[in-house]
Amino acid sequence: MLRSDQIMATVEMVQKENLDVRTVTMGINLLDCRFGSVKKTCEMVEEKIARFAGSFVEKCDEIAVKYGIPVINKRISVTPAALVGAGFSRNDFVGLAKSLDRAAEQAGVDILGGFTAQVEKGITVTDKAFIESIPKALAETTRLCxxxxxxxxxxxxxxxxxxxxxxxxxxxxxxxxxxxxFGAAKFVVFCNQPGDNPFMAGAIHGIEEAEVVLNVGVSGPGVIARSLKKTIAKKGRENLKLDDIAEEIKQITFRVTRCGELIGRQVSKVLGVEFGVVDLSLAPTPKIGDSVGEILQILGVDDVGAPGSTAIVALLNDAVKKGGIFASKAVGGLSGAFIPVMEDAILAEAVGKGALTIEKLEALTCVCSVGLDMVPIPGDVDATTISAIIADEMAIGMINNKTTAARLIPVPGKKAGEIVNFGGLFGKSPIMKVRNVNKSERFIAWGGRIPAPIHSFKN
Amino acid sequence: MSRRYVISVMSKDIPGIIADITTVIYDLGGDLADLNQSVLGGYFTMILRAEFDGSVTKEELLTRFAEIQSETPIAALIKEVNDVFSKSCGSLPEDTFVVTAQAENRKGLVKCLGDFFYNRKLNVLDLVTTSEKNRYIMIFQVDLSRVDSMKDFRSELGVLGEREEIELVLQHNDIFMATNEVGTALETIIGD
Structure with a gap:
C-alpha cells in the first residue's frame, strides 16, 4: 500500500478540495452522414450520434461512481456543421441544428458543440448560408453551441x-x-480553433480526428485555490516565494491531470472508443470557491484587474501546462486558464467594482487561454464595434501562435453596470462598459484579409 | 525435494535484527522470496517466505532463531506451506479499493469496519491505522471484486458512517496510484 500521508492527501483533494473531472466530451465525425437530401442527412446525423453516444452518459456515471470522482459534464462535439451541410441553404442549416439538438437530448447531454464553420481564409456560399442561419438556429434550440x-x-x-x-x-x-x-452565450469566435477542445461553447470534432474520440477536461480552479491556501497557511507566507507557488501549482496540476486522464481512459475502454486528449484548462464555474479570480487574489492582487494580474495569470498558465504535460500522455485542446467573466464570481465582482475592464481582459488573454469569454456588453453597442473588438482579440492569437476567442454578449435593452443573469453554469455579471464605441466603422469597412504574420524575427 | 516456509518473527526494534534473521536463512541455504517488515510502538515484526533444502526442518529453524543474541529474545512462528508460493503476490486484484475511515478515538472502531467487510465476505488486503490528537484514522485496502453494485455498496458504507459517526471515503486504488506514483505509466495502473 502507498504511504498513509499520500493516501490522506489524495482523500483531502477529493473530499475537501472538490477534485472532479470537469468534462468528458465525445467527439463524433459526421462527414459520412451527408446524403442527397437534407432530411436524409439529418436522419443519418441523429442515428450516428445515437449509435455512438447512446450509453455514453450512463457509462460515464458508472465509472464516476466506481472511482469516486464526479464527472461534472458529459458532452458531445461533432464535425463542423458547415462541412456536413455543404450546399445547404440557411433554412436547411436551421433544420440540421434542430436535428443536432434532438440528438443531444436523446443522448442525455446538456450541450452539443460543432455547429461551426471555418472561414479563416475565405467564405464559401455554404459558409455564408451557415452564418446567416446562426441567429435562428441558436434561438430555436436549447442544447446546441x-x-x-x-x-x-x-x-x-x-x-x-x-x-x-x-x-x-x-x-x-x-x-x-x-x-x-442568451443565444450569444452559445456562440464563440476563434482564431486558431483546436479540433480537440472538450470545452463549450467552442468544442468541435476536427476533421483531422479519428471517427470517435473521447477528450477530457480536468478539474476546475477550486482545487488549486484551496491547495494554495492550505500551503500558505502551513508554511507561512513569509517563507514562500513565487517560484515555490509555481512549483505547488505544478504538483497539484500533475495530480489533477492524472486523475482526469485515468477516468477518461476508463470511459474510453468501457465504450470501446479511442482516447483523445486531456485539456488542462482551469475552467471556473459561478459556484463560490471555483474561481480563477480567487487564485489571483490568493496570489496577491486585491481585485482582479489590478496591476500584477497579467503576471499572475502568466505564472498560473505556465505552471498548469508544465504540471499537466508531465502528467499526461496526450495533452491538447485549449489547455490554460479560462477567464470567462460571467462564469467566474470573482471576475464578475471585479467588473462591478470597476477594477476589471475589457482592455485589461484583453491584456490577460495575451498570456492565458482563451480570450474575451462570456463578456456581457451593453445592448446598444454597434455591430462594427463588436467586430473591431473581435479583430483585436483575433490579432493577439494570430501573432502569438495561440488560440484566442471572443464570446461577447450584447444584452438587449441593458446598459453598462446593470446585471445580467443567465443562471446555472453560465452565471451572472454586471455588464461591462465598452469605451470608444462607434469609432471603428472605417476599419471594419475595409474587409479583405489581414495577412498571416511572419514566423521569424520574433520580438 | 525442497521445503517452503512462511516465517513470522517479532522482537524489540534494535539495529541488526534483519541481518541476524537473514544470516540464519542464508546459513541454512534458504532462498528468500517475499519479505515484509514493520515497526510499531518500538517493536519490530517481519513476515517472510523462504525455500530450503528438504533436510531443513521447522525445529532447526526455530533453534537457530532462538540462538540469536539479542536484548530481547526473538519470537518466531513458522509454518510449512505448499500452496502459497504458487500464488502471485506482486499484483493487486483489479477491484482493489481504499477505504479511509476517520473518527473520534474510541474502542471498537477497527472491529466495526472489520465486521462490515466480513459480513459482505470482502477480503481486506492491507490495513494501516494511526491516531492524531484524539482522531483515529484507518486505511483499509480491500478487494471489492465480490461487490455487485458499487452504488449500493457506497450507500451501505454511507449508512454505516452516519450511524457510527465515522467519516468514510471509498476510492479506487488506481486513483491513489495515478496521483502519487510519478514514475508509473497510466497504462500500467489501469492495465491497458
Missing part, C-alpha cells in the same frame, strides 16, 4: 467574416432578447 474560426497564424484573419460576425452576434442577441441575449 456554435462557433466560427475566422483567423489563424498560418492564414491570417478573414476580415469579411469578422464584419459579418459582428452583425450576426447582434442579430443573435436580439433573437434571444427575452432571455437577455
Amino acid at each position: 456554435a462557433s466560427i474560426n475566422v483567423g489563424s497564424s498560418n492564414k491570417g484573419i478573414n476580415m469579411d467574416a469578422v464584419a459579418m460576425i459582428g452583425k450576426t452576434i447582434k442579430d443573435l442577441a436580439q433573437a434571444t432578447a427575452d432571455s437577455g441575449g
